[in-house]
Amino acid sequence: MTTQELAQKAMEMIKMAYAPYSHFRVGAAVECDDGTVYTGCNIENAAFTPTNCAERTAIFKAVSEGHLRFRRIAVAGETEDFTAPCGVCRQVMLEFSPDMEVLMVNRRGQVRAVSLRDLMPYGFDASGMENR
Numbered sequence: 001m002t003t004q005e006l007a008q009k010a011m012e013m014i015k016m017a018y019a020p021y022s023h024f025r026v027g028a029a030v031e032c033d034d035g036t037v038y039t040g041c042n043i044e045n046a047a048f049t050p051t052n053c054a055e056r057t058a059i060f061k062a063v064s065e066g067h068l069r070f071r072r073i074a075v076a077g078e079t080e081d082f083t084a085p086c087g088v089c090r091q092v093m094l095e096f097s098p099d100m101e102v103l104m105v106n107r108r109g110q111v112r113a114v115s116l117r118d119l120m121p122y123g124f125d126a127s128g129m130e131n132r
């Protein structure tokens, strides 16, 4: 799948967002190492804390279907600015694929690519629990 196609899938998911509180709708599409793509949207909650970002929705759908390694994830917002993944989503990405790429997509379909390594320096992973 091309970068533009993955970005398009993320943009299409914006319409599925459940965001009655923030009105900030986000879509995502994650590409697994075998090329399979899972999509997601943000899902908010009246209690706020249970809110799930679009990226985690897509990743959790993939993991629940047996995919643990990812090449890229596209995250699309409706703003002129590029929507960057929150810290929780970066942590979830790090768990599965520290070398994956993040494609941020703005409302015009423009794409800014950045590596998770650059977004998440000195992150905590399983190696942090060794040598106790």
Ligand code: THU
Pocket: 019, 022, 024, 025, 026, 041, 042, 043, 044, 051, 052, 053, 054, 055, 075, 083, 084, 085, 086, 089
């Ligand atoms: N959100 C995402 O889904 N992904 C991001 O990368 C940034 C934030 C959602 C969470 C919440 O529903 C809304 O955007 C406002 O923070």
